[in-house]
Amino acid sequence: MALKALDIYKLLPKKNCKECGDPTCLTFAMKLAGGKADVDLCPYLDDNAKSVLGASTRPPIRLVKVGVGERNFKVGEETVLYRHEKTFYHPPGIVFKVDDTQPDEEIAAITRRVRDDTLTRVGSELRFNGIAIENTSGSAERFAHAVSVVEQQQAHLPPVLITTDPAALSAALVHCGSYRPLLHAATSGNFKEMCSLAKLHGCPLVVRADTAEGLVRLVKDCTAEGIQDLVLDSAPENLGAFLVRSTQVRQLAITRAVPEFGYPVYLDCEKTGFQDAGLVLGISKYASVIVTRPLTPGPAKAALTLRQNIYTDPQKPIQMTPGLYRVGTPDKNAPVLMTVNFSLTFFTLQGYLETSRVPCFMLIVDTEGLSVLTAVAAGKLNEGLVRDTLKKFSVENEVTHRKLIIPGYAAPISGRVEEATGWKVLVGPRDAAEIGDYLHETWKKEAGA
Amino acid sequence: MTYDLAFGWTGTIGTVTLGATKADGGSRKVSWQIGGGTTLPFMEPPPSSPSPLIAFEICDNPDYWSPIIRNYCGDIVSSPAEWAKAAEQSYGADIVRLYLTSTKARNFSDIASVGKTLEAVLGATGLPLIIEGSNEPKIDSEVFLKCGEAGQGEKLLLGTAEAGRYRSIAAAALAYNHAIIAQSPIDINLAKQLNILLREIGVQRDHIVIDPYTGSLGYGFEYSYSAMERIRFSALKGDADLAMPMICSPADTLTIKEVREADAKDIDDVAIAWEFYTGLAAAAAGAEIICVRHPKTIGMLRAAFADMKKLPAAAEVR
Numbered sequence A: 001m002a003l004k005a006l007d008i009y010k011l012l013p014k015k016n017c018k019e020c021g022d023p024t025c026l027t028f029a030m031k032l033a034g035g036k037a038d039v040d041l042c043p044y045l046d047d048n049a050k051s052v053l054g055a056s057t058r059p060p061i062r063l064v065k066v067g068v069g070e071r072n073f074k075v076g077e078e079t080v081l082y083r084h085e086k087t088f089y090h091p092p093g094i095v096f097k098v099d100d101t102q103p104d105e106e107i108a109a110i111t112r113r114v115r116d117d118t119l120t121r122v123g124s125e126l127r128f129n130g131i132a133i134e135n136t137s138g139s140a141e142r143f144a145h146a147v148s149v150v151e152q153q154q155a156h157l158p159p160v161l162i163t164t165d166p167a168a169l170s171a172a173l174v175h176c177g178s179y180r181p182l183l184h185a186a187t188s189g190n191f192k193e194m195c196s197l198a199k200l201h202g203c204p205l206v207v208r209a210d211t212a213e214g215l216v217r218l219v220k221d222c223t224a225e226g227i228q229d230l231v232l233d234s235a236p237e238n239l240g241a242f243l244v245r246s247t248q249v250r251q252l253a254i255t256r257a258v259p260e261f262g263y264p265v266y267l268d269c270e271k272t273g274f275q276d277a278g279l280v281l282g283i284s285k286y287a288s289v290i291v292t293r294p295l296t297p298g299p300a301k302a303a304l305t306l307r308q309n310i311y312t313d314p315q316k317p318i319q320m321t322p323g324l325y326r327v328g329t330p331d332k333n334a335p336v337l338m339t340v341n342f343s344l345t346f347f348t349l350q351g352y353l354e355t356s357r358v359p360c361f362m363l364i365v366d367t368e369g370l371s372v373l374t375a376v377a378a379g380k381l382n383e384g385l386v387r388d389t390l391k392k393f394s395v396e397n398e399v400t401h402r403k404l405i406i407p408g409y410a411a412p413i414s415g416r417v418e419e420a421t422g423w424k425v426l427v428g429p430r431d432a433a434e435i436g437d438y439l440h441e442t443w444k445k446e447a448g449a
Numbered sequence B: 001m002t003y004d005l006a007f008g009w010t011g012t013i014g015t016v017t018l019g020a021t022k023a024d025g026g027s028r029k030v031s032w033q034i035g036g037g038t039t040l041p042f043m044e045p046p047p048s049s050p051s052p053l054i055a056f057e058i059c060d061n062p063d064y065w066s067p068i069i070r071n072y073c074g075d076i077v078s079s080p081a082e083w084a085k086a087a088e089q090s091y092g093a094d095i096v097r098l099y100l101t102s103t104k105a106r107n108f109s110d111i112a113s114v115g116k117t118l119e120a121v122l123g124a125t126g127l128p129l130i131i132e133g134s135n136e137p138k139i140d141s142e143v144f145l146k147c148g149e150a151g152q153g154e155k156l157l158l159g160t161a162e163a164g165r166y167r168s169i170a171a172a173a174l175a176y177n178h179a180i181i182a183q184s185p186i187d188i189n190l191a192k193q194l195n196i197l198l199r200e201i202g203v204q205r206d207h208i209v210i211d212p213y214t215g216s217l218g219y220g221f222e223y224s225y226s227a228m229e230r231i232r233f234s235a236l237k238g239d240a241d242l243a244m245p246m247i248c249s250p251a252d253t254l255t256i257k258e259v260r261e262a263d264a265k266d267i268d269d270v271a272i273a274w275e276f277y278t279g280l281a282a283a284a285a286g287a288e289i290i291c292v293r294h295p296k297t298i299g300m301l302r303a304a305f306a307d308m309k310k311l312p313a314a315a316e317v318r
């Protein structure tokens, strides 16, 4: 039941006061129609307009921000069930969990690890997102102390506070209340107290119930208390329950069939009994906040990579701008290596070139983001493209030789490239891992010749 | 108000039988039927769809295999029969996938040895088999005919047919009643086209397993995942030419940078994680045979699949 921009405009105050951040009521109406703004941004709406617009213009899944500062993360605002229909927008925050019964040093070490660990892939820095502290001890003081240990590391990570005891939560919030921690969880038993703490500190709140009916009721209860930033925990007791409930929530939310499901989903992998499988399914099947025990190097890298893959739009490969790139400070005799503008290819090759310590030029041609093999197979990597790119970036002014190293997988076009460019073409290895040896041996001989 | 999911699918994934027991004229201890799904993966109410099968990959010339696996499995890798036996008895696989890597050797011509290897493997394990022939077009048809013949009656799964080279595999499959793997490069239309080509030369739909090509995690998996989902949905929407079960075969996993160059102390951990994360995500996208090379990935996948089959009592998905 999406409203058109003009219908929405009719309901707006038409003051053009700009307080919503838009220059006019009409432009604000257009944003609302596209699901790109929140009705609450206009302070002058009457109740009737609010209720009509609220239901039909807000994004089907609310955007919820967890944490503050540089490491905050935003989740929600997804629009599809299958990524090929459009794409997934907001990658899940993956947070490492500690118990408040763990020794301080352990808690501190895990916090620092989340603060510092990064995996660089395809030019992006991939990181875990926060620290969850669980009130395993049952003691409010111990819980508050554990949270203070996390905060003392100056990591500025979004905290997730896990306790159903409002007293413990209240004690913990003394240490991190102004950092927008995610509170877990409001249940049918405690939601009033949890809501008042969430309101007092302006925090997002997880609601937990193990049935669809229970979740819907809790969402109604909490929104009635004035809490908007909710996250849903369907308390899956196994992986099957997670798959079904998470799919249910996503599907019924995006079709707006059950507006109470229009919030991001929370998953504590440990509660399913399967840490790695929980991560895989959480990432691919709609979880937005994923809580896990600290991961060993293998699963840590695999989880970050899977998240990057699932949240990359397959319609738009990540691309480099074509051009002449330098590795080190190459001189006029330095080798020139040609490759494609698919980011994964570029960064893989660049990594090995840096390790080889041979200063060189990388000539990036525009294959519209296709890898070498794919571009050759699709006919996108051809002699005309190579000739034009050499010209466009005036490579002949950068080096005195006329020798171009092409990828091993581009061997089929080597003859034609030689003809079209007048440059001598050297076919390099297929695997970029061998480029160091190649430059040290074959290129050296070639350059001396 | 009900919160059940209703997708209104009209199609069903076709079934394929792998392996023949004595009763069916073979010598396998078990025979598997895959396919039959009517909705999203893992959302069928029990017992209508089985868990995905876990295939353990071995080869007959380990020079072409990852050193991670050679180190982990030990000397056994030089005997395909011993290795296949371990796959069944120690590692707990559902299927053994034998790559005839010996055919990659320069000027390979000992076709008889291929038949002998297959016979030895058939004798060593009671599991159904997948056979990967040569990638060499020149010897393809001889290799496949030999395999087809040596495995006659066993309901093998022969791989891998591609658009440019499918005739020799199809011929062997047709002559000896085996099923075949049809691979296309991550493209739903190409997958469909190849299935049609195969049908035109007489391969029945219930003898085809689709391989939509699995790019490794970090190296193309973002495409493979969606290709699998799209094939599954097209099938459920009623496209019979795509309504075959799928195989996930992430063959490059152990050679990508992150795995190959991992610290020695972590290398098994990384290899297993890479296989597990890829295989499980592919299963969630609809793949029904998951291939792995590290023995330790098998148990992890099996436990996860069993848990994914546990549905909450009230759930209904149509």
Ligand code: B12
Residues within 6 Å of the ligand: A317, A337, A338, A339, A340, A342, A344, A345, A348, A349, A369, A370, A371, A372, A373, A374, A375, A376, A377, A378, A405, A406, A407, A408, A409, A428, A429, A430, A431, A432, A433, A435, B184, B185, B186, B187, B190, B213, B214, B215, B216, B219, B220, B221, B223, B252
């Ligand atoms: C993901 C993928 C796709 C994605 C595209 C990804 C992309 N952005 O390019 C999609 C799904 C779109 C796709 C499409 C196609 N694909 Co495709 N695809 C792949 C896959 C699985 C991975 C590619 C990849 O990301 N590789 C990783 C990058 C880093 O590799 P790379 O660019 O080659 O770089 C390496 C080396 O070349 C080297 N290197 C790079 N630069 C340089 C430079 C120098 C100087 C040197 C020395 C070395 C060097 O270093 C890198 C690391 O070693 C491959 C299979 C595979 N294992 O390669 C098939 C593959 C490349 N695709 C294939 C095909 C046929 C196609 C299609 C033509 C199919 C079709 N008709 O639709 C289309 C073409 C695209 C189009 N028409 O638009 C075939 C190619 C067959 C062949 N041997 O020619 C492959 C091999 C799959 C197969 N076995 O069938 N594909």
Ligand code: SF4
Residues within 6 Å of the ligand: A012, A013, A014, A015, A016, A017, A018, A019, A020, A021, A022, A023, A024, A025, A028, A041, A042, A043, A044
């Ligand atoms: S704040 Fe409200 S009244 Fe003011 S311009 Fe925006 S929509 Fe119009």
